[in-house]
Amino acid sequence: MLSASSAPPPASGLLYLHGFNSAGASPKARLVQQACQSLGLACLVPDLPHHAEEALDLAESLLDSLGPRPVLMGSSMGGFLSTVLAERHGLPAVLVNPAVRPARLVKTMLGQGFINAYTGERFSVEQSHYDQIVAMTPERVDPQHYLLLLVTQDETLDSADAFNFYRGARMVLHPGGEHGFDRLADYLPAAFAHAGYTLVPGSIAPVMKE
Numbered sequence: 001m002l003s004a005s006s007a008p009p010p011a012s013g014l015l016y017l018h019g020f021n022s023a024g025a026s027p028k029a030r031l032v033q034q035a036c037q038s039l040g041l042a043c044l045v046p047d048l049p050h051h052a053e054e055a056l057d058l059a060e061s062l063l064d065s066l067g068p069r070p071v072l073m074g075s076s077m078g079g080f081l082s083t084v085l086a087e088r089h090g091l092p093a094v095l096v097n098p099a100v101r102p103a104r105l106v107k108t109m110l111g112q113g114f115i116n117a118y119t120g121e122r123f124s125v126e127q128s129h130y131d132q133i134v135a136m137t138p139e140r141v142d143p144q145h146y147l148l149l150l151v152t153q154d155e156t157l158d159s160a161d162a163f164n165f166y167r168g169a170r171m172v173l174h175p176g177g178e179h180g181f182d183r184l185a186d187y188l189p190a191a192f193a194h195a196g197y198t199l200v201p202g203s204i205a206p207v208m209k210e
Helices: 027-039 052-066 077-089 102-108 127-136 159-165 184-194
Strands: 014-017 071-075 093-096 113-115 122-124 146-151 170-174
Touching (some): 014 027, 014 052, 052 077, 052 127, 071 077, 093 184, 146 159, 170 184
Parallel strands (some): 071 093, 093 146
């Protein structure tokens, strides 16, 4: 166990990466922004392109503006992108119901059209979406980087996949729940503790869906 003197310094900023077909205005993103503001922690919540390669490039380009040791936080597909960046740069990351092998899901969505409820953007899932995700998917991860927040009844992703892939990482399991993780506010103290900060339980109120 690390002593207080040898523990890593608190994160210098936070980069939140939203899930597929979401945006920086989503309830979870706004909740994280509120928490960062209360802690005086620099926070970026970009709107990510729907192509994984472009999204990853954008996210990576923002890291330097968050200081020497930012923490990553990502939900679903954003959790996958956070993993890629954490492995690349040796950064801490908090993953909320992360997509482990998202190419499998994307393959079932080929040809489907989507409208982003936050930005109004329309797009269709193409072979390039699948190919880019396959190319960047890590075969293994270093579990010491991660804290996972998982529900046990995710209707979109099998939480057992994340439990097995990130085995050895810190994990918090919420009984029941749903993929959107509506109880995230309750677990923000654990999330920010992973970044080296103390957030008072109950100090951040849940953000309602619009």
